[in-house]
Amino acid sequence: PLYRGAVLSLFGSRVRFIGLQGSRARGEESAHSDIDVVLITDTLTPGDLLRYRDALDALPHRELICGFVSDRKTLSGWTRAELFQFYYDTVPLFGRLEDIIPVPNADDARLAVQNGACGVYHACCHNLLHARSADVLPQLYKSAVFTLQALHFCRTGQYLRTRAELQKALTGDDACVLETAARLRACAPGDWEACSALLLEWSSGLIAGF
Secondary structure (H helix, E strand, O other), rough: OHHHHHHHHHHHHHEEEEEEHHHHHOOOOOOOOOEEEEEEEEEOOHHHHHHHHHHHHHHHOOOHHEEEEEEEEHHHHOOOOHHHHHHHEEEEEEEEEHHHOOOOOOOHHHHHHHHHHHHHHHHHHHHEEEEEEEHHHHHHHHHHHHHHHHHHHHOOOOOOHHHHHHHHOOHHHHHHHHHHHHHHHHOOOOOOOHHHHHHHHHHHHHHHHH
């Protein structure tokens, strides 16, 4: 309520949409989870961003607030693959995304799977060869979970928002990737090279066979 009030006070009728994403939208947050807010306005200038920043600075838990901000026209031109995850991962608090962008469909989901798998594969190869960092893996597996959500949508036409719903629906390597993502999210120890190998083979299989 405080965020919504601050934004509406700042931008008034220019506000087209306010939403929430991430773990707090899914009901999976901890006390220290980011607050991923979405703000879409009719127009947005660099000066608007500075005023928005000042308004956020006055809110409680400012250190946790992050998220996506855009004007309507820019968002409507976003890539369809990106809009798939954006649309289905966003819980509306004010306004409707359907009034700004078309509802993403199976073709958009397929693009999201291809883009996601290619991105994960490239980053995984780079990490194994060059960075050699276990700290990179949680973010790569987070991207893989988004790809799994799009993949399940392609297969069934159903978007599963929570990790618990997704875990019940997946089998084989898909389930292994999701389980590994959960372990890494909980900071459980593991063999980072083995985790990388699983992700590399899974993403490669998707790219070649999807």
